[in-house]
Amino acid sequence: MKNTFLILAMLITATAAKSQVAIGKPAVSNTSVSLEFADTENKGMILPYVENKSSITENGTIIYDVTDYKVKYLKDNSWFDMSVDATGAASIAIQTTKTENTAAKSAIGTNGATDGTAGVLVLSDSDKAMILPRVASPHLNIINPASGMMVYDLTKKQIAVYNGTVWSFWKP
16 A cells, blocks of 8 residues: 555656646646746736846846846846836835845756756756747736736737836847
8 A cells, every 4th residue: 555655646746747837727838838827818927126136147047127127138147138228117115124035946847846046936947948928019908017027929029028117029
């Protein structure tokens, strides 16, 4: 009986180790997806608000930099501006009275439990990607966007980021 329970527990763990996450929908669209959002509502993903990015070293990191109110990503150890517009705004009053838990982390992927990459949300698979929330014309359809919001614009076929004042559309 103990062996049967142990084998069953290992199978359940192995199935869960695939670590594909769908938010707002029953399942991801295909096996190449780590994290996918439903595109049935006009909602976006809010990026982490960062006051001091000096200790961030992982290329590919995307943040909302509250020092200049811009969405940025780290590429080749240099920060690139995705907001374009410099008139951003955000209130970080709610977080300034809190103590940061530097060990807080969620990892999605087959090696998520052992992945040592620093970050709040780490997608650890090397063969899967994240699908951003998809919204047609977010500047028209997201009524009250939050600073640091990021979506994929289905109309313009571009990434859209909100800096707290205006939307910027980014296409590599």
